[in-house]
Amino acid sequence: MNKFNNKCSVEKNEQLGRYVVAVQDIDEGETILTEKSILIFPVLGDETQRCCQCFKKTGDICKSCKKFPICASCGPHNDFECQILQKLDKMPRKLSNVFGVIRCLIQMENFENVEFAEVFDSMEAHQTERRGTAIWKTHHKTTIEPLLQSNIKSLIKSVDVDTDLLQRICGVFDVNSFEIRAPGGLGCLRSLFPYAALLAHDCVANTMVSIDDHFQMKISSNRPIKAGEMVTYCYTNPLWGTSKRRESLLVGKYFNCMCKRCEDSSELGSHMSSVLCPSCSEGALIIRNFNWRCIECNTIEDPIKVEEIVADAEVSVKESEGNLRLLETTLRRYSKILHTNHHLLVDLKQNVCAILRKLIMNPAFNPNVELLQRKAQLCGEILEVLKIVQPGISRMKAIALQEFAMPTADIARMQFDSGKITKEQLKKTLEKCQQDLKEAARMLFYEPVESPEGQLARNIMLDLKELQEEIKDVGSWE
Ligand SMILES: C[S@@+](CC[C@H](N)C(=O)[O-])C[C@H]1O[C@@H](n2cnc3c(N)ncnc32)[C@H](O)[C@@H]1O
Numbered sequence: 001m002n003k004f005n006n007k008c009s010v011e012k013n014e015q016l017g018r019y020v021v022a023v024q025d026i027d028e029g030e031t032i033l034t035e036k037s038i039l040i041f042p043v044l045g046d047e048t049q050r051c052c053q054c055f056k057k058t059g060d061i062c063k064s065c066k067k068f069p070i071c072a073s074c075g076p077h078n079d080f081e082c083q084i085l086q087k088l089d090k091m092p093r094k095l096s097n098v099f100g101v102i103r104c105l106i107q108m109e110n111f112e113n114v115e116f117a118e119v120f121d122s123m124e125a126h127q128t129e130r131r132g133t134a135i136w137k138t139h140h141k142t143t144i145e146p147l148l149q150s151n152i153k154s155l156i157k158s159v160d161v162d163t164d165l166l167q168r169i170c171g172v173f174d175v176n177s178f179e180i181r182a183p184g185g186l187g188c189l190r191s192l193f194p195y196a197a198l199l200a201h202d203c204v205a206n207t208m209v210s211i212d213d214h215f216q217m218k219i220s221s222n223r224p225i226k227a228g229e230m231v232t233y234c235y236t237n238p239l240w241g242t243s244k245r246r247e248s249l250l251v252g253k254y255f256n257c258m259c260k261r262c263e264d265s266s267e268l269g270s271h272m273s274s275v276l277c278p279s280c281s282e283g284a285l286i287i288r289n290f291n292w293r294c295i296e297c298n299t300i301e302d303p304i305k306v307e308e309i310v311a312d313a314e315v316s317v318k319e320s321e322g323n324l325r326l327l328e329t330t331l332r333r334y335s336k337i338l339h340t341n342h343h344l345l346v347d348l349k350q351n352v353c354a355i356l357r358k359l360i361m362n363p364a365f366n367p368n369v370e371l372l373q374r375k376a377q378l379c380g381e382i383l384e385v386l387k388i389v390q391p392g393i394s395r396m397k398a399i400a401l402q403e404f405a406m407p408t409a410d411i412a413r414m415q416f417d418s419g420k421i422t423k424e425q426l427k428k429t430l431e432k433c434q435q436d437l438k439e440a441a442r443m444l445f446y447e448p449v450e451s452p453e454g455q456l457a458r459n460i461m462l463d464l465k466e467l468q469e470e471i472k473d474v475g476s477w478e
Helices: 079-087 095-109 111-122 134-148 163-176 242-253 303-320 324-335 343-361 369-389 395-417 423-444 452-476
Strands: 008-013 017-022 031-036 039-042 178-181 188-192 207-211 216-221 284-288 291-294
Touching: 039 095, 079 095, 095 111, 095 134, 095 163, 134 163, 163 188, 163 242, 178 207, 291 303, 303 324, 303 343, 324 343, 343 369, 343 395, 369 395, 395 423, 395 452, 423 452
Parallel strands: none
Antiparallel strands: 008 017, 031 216, 039 188, 178 188, 207 216, 284 291
16 A cells, blocks of 8 residues: 555665655655554653553553553553553563553554554564664663563464564664654654655655644655655754764664765765864865865865864863853854854754743843844854755754744844834845745644644744734834
8 A cells, every 4th residue: 555645656676675756746845645653652761651542641550451551531542452461460660661562562463453564564674784783782671671571472472472573673663763742742752654664864855744743744845856756854863964964874774874965075065064174274174085175275184183173072062051151152162163064063053042042032031132143143054054954845944044033123123223224224124034934934834733833833924914014114104
């Protein structure tokens, strides 16, 4: 069964396994797939007790099986599941580590749900590459040993519950699951969407994913996709530098990313991993054939030295977290050493913006023009990076655009009030902010209405209405 729209086809090759290709041109913003999650489970080690139905926090437990937490308002969980759990002698102490595997085994056992076992069987687990690795050992200790010490093996008859099967299940989870927001935005969960998981990875992907409160996923194209192009999704954080993205993909997904961005030493001209040249101070050092070479003066820098600089910067960024003064000092210090778009500087800028956002939103605080200017400047700089690494419709870009436009409008109002700019300049700035907000709202149109981004889109629409009135008003002043 192909749940993709009829412009997509599932293909298979040696390098990628199964992947999805556009067989017709796809327009920007077209829905490519909608899919309901087949399994939701906690992130390993999460201590929060969550209802097995709605995944909200709960202190209640099913009165029949006395194993799975369930909130009173959710009613009983699946009868077949409950009956098996009633016979389970020993529930491992840390439910979060075994919940997904237990539910998966019970679904495999349920003959009314043969599709689950078939779909699960077809999913990639990279069992050979994982065998004996650190993650294999962690799963063995946290999940597999506690389960094998219970009587689960005797309760599941359709499959042989042994180490190999349990490791395969953990592998399928690690390779294929999507991280999703827990209800109410409190923490994270992992979820399996087997069709969505067929999309291959690209660090500059051509789709965007949104998941609503009912764990329904929607994948839409974030730019036009030509017939013959692969339909891709980004498995990692696009705001990380190449070495960190590649490492996370190699360790977590077992492949070496060879996408255009990873293969280009300047990261498509974004310079998110570039270091400033100590010789000419203007050029960027980029890595080519294991050498850091300046793109302006051709100086070659010792790779060990460059790696040390980046490692030191990484430590300083970590140590600065949450402290505005320290963040600004680290930002100033490393702006003289790293390229302005370096991912560590972007990280610092995001951290500063988060603190400034909280300050600005506090009704008891009256932000001055300098603070608003700083926020607008940093958001503008982050936006420039996002324009390169997220060229299509992007949630991150929409948020940065809104966070850039709002203080920019406030600054213009303050400057007009103090006589620093004219009425025409104020109107022009407000009109530009209006354009930016419209663009942000357009990009957030694809978000579920009840999500924080959906709420942001509604707030932007209200701001836009007020801005439109204000622009009209300014235009009518004598
Ligand atoms: C979520 S699965 C995708 C579906 C999988 N290809 C299948 O046949 O079930 C992720 C796996 O697909 C492969 N893959 C995805 N994108 C890739 C890429 N850009 N380069 C190489 N392998 C990729 C890797 O084996 C990765 O672990």
